[in-house]
Amino acid sequence: MTAEAPRGADAPPELIQLLTPEGERVEHPDYDIELTTEEVRSLYRDLVLVRRIDLEAVALQRQGELGLWASLLGQEAAQIGSGRALTDADMAFPTYREHGVAWCRDVDPVKLLGMFRGVNHGGWDPYEHNFHLYTIVIGSQTLHGVGYAMGVQRDGAEAATIVYFGDGATSQGDVNESFIWASVFNAPVVFFCQNNQWAISEPLEKQTRIPLYKRASGFGFPGIRVDGNDVFACLAVTRKALADARNGLGPTLIEAFTYRMGAHTTSDDPTRYRVANELEAWKLKDPIERVKAYLFKNQLADQEFFEKVDAEADALGKDVRRRCLELPDPEPQAMFDHVYGGPHALVDEEREQYLAYLASFENGAETGAGR
Numbered sequence: 001m002t003a004e005a006p007r008g009a010d011a012p013p014e015l016i017q018l019l020t021p022e023g024e025r026v027e028h029p030d031y032d033i034e035l036t037t038e039e040v041r042s043l044y045r046d047l048v049l050v051r052r053i054d055l056e057a058v059a060l061q062r063q064g065e066l067g068l069w070a071s072l073l074g075q076e077a078a079q080i081g082s083g084r085a086l087t088d089a090d091m092a093f094p095t096y097r098e099h100g101v102a103w104c105r106d107v108d109p110v111k112l113l114g115m116f117r118g119v120n121h122g123g124w125d126p127y128e129h130n131f132h133l134y135t136i137v138i139g140s141q142t143l144h145g146v147g148y149a150m151g152v153q154r155d156g157a158e159a160a161t162i163v164y165f166g167d168g169a170t171s172q173g174d175v176n177e178s179f180i181w182a183s184v185f186n187a188p189v190v191f192f193c194q195n196n197q198w199a200i201s202e203p204l205e206k207q208t209r210i211p212l213y214k215r216a217s218g219f220g221f222p223g224i225r226v227d228g229n230d231v232f233a234c235l236a237v238t239r240k241a242l243a244d245a246r247n248g249l250g251p252t253l254i255e256a257f258t259y260r261m262g263a264h265t266t267s268d269d270p271t272r273y274r275v276a277n278e279l280e281a282w283k284l285k286d287p288i289e290r291v292k293a294y295l296f297k298n299q300l301a302d303q304e305f306f307e308k309v310d311a312e313a314d315a316l317g318k319d320v321r322r323r324c325l326e327l328p329d330p331e332p333q334a335m336f337d338h339v340y341g342g343p344h345a346l347v348d349e350e351r352e353q354y355l356a357y358l359a360s361f362e363n364g365a366e367t368g369a370g371r
């Protein structure tokens, strides 16, 4: 810390880590976890498969098949670790980047792609997967999640809710209000903040003068910082926070310290605002490489296993691509369907105008009705 550092910001924040970037296991008195070889292999497979889905989606967007895509590159461990900590009864509220959590909730990746292709409005039933629809309005899902958790609490059910959001979202009023409600009502909710260091082009320094996890204490609940590129640590820390929520101990803020290795979305060019060596430094902390190194070093998996996972990833990529391209285009007027819960005069008028405009092309004369 420099002499200009804000008061109180000089203590180095503790980062829960169970697996180093080199693939060495680290013990932790509070957050240790016993994983079988099968479980570690399975986590590795999840990480590789979701990265492959993401890569395919970026390629599809570049080829004009998706309108947009928000890549999860670099955040696989944060999402798989926390996602695999959930039980079936738990409920998750994602942002627009939680493709890894969607994978853990058994949401077909093609349904995610359908939304970014503009052919569905989310495409999955939130109750079927206990995975809410993607939320683009930054931070608003934290209020939805806390409200849901308070409902679960009033039902007397033993389930936890997890809400995902980013470092930039912590500056939103909604997020801070949701912290207050969760705290005051002791809601069974886990706030899972993926601090990927950037909010589009805004660096973390523009959001906070103290480590984000420390904000929780001001609201009256525990905050913890975990190595977001360590899938073991993310799993262990989230499991504990979810158990606390289910056991009536109230909310926890988890700050998963990670890095957005790709662009904010496919519409963004990060070379305009960040230096290349920052990315190079984070590549050394890659969430997949460290699990691979751990499996390899400890002879828990051989070359054949890694090749099999890669082949499965390639097959999955191809399958996702094929089914994405086969998604039927909706009828143009379908965009007016769910604007309101019931009929609405203005929407009806706009639909009529639009249909007349489309019909004008068939008649060979432009009526101008759509202008």
Ligand SMILES: Cc1ncc(C[n+]2csc(CCOP(=O)(O)OP(=O)(O)O)c2C)c(N)n1
Pocket (backbone or CB within 6 Å): 097, 136, 137, 138, 165, 166, 167, 168, 169, 170, 196, 198, 199, 200, 260, 264
């Ligand atoms: C209320 C609101 N304001 C602004 C935006 C535009 N916007 C989209 S993503 C984003 C940055 C979010 O950053 P962060 O919370 O760190 O999440 P990340 O994208 O890094 O995962 C902004 C400002 C929005 N979608 N909603």
Ligand SMILES: [Mg+2]
Pocket (backbone or CB within 6 Å): 166, 167, 168, 194, 195, 196, 197, 198, 199, 200
């Ligand atoms: Mg961010």
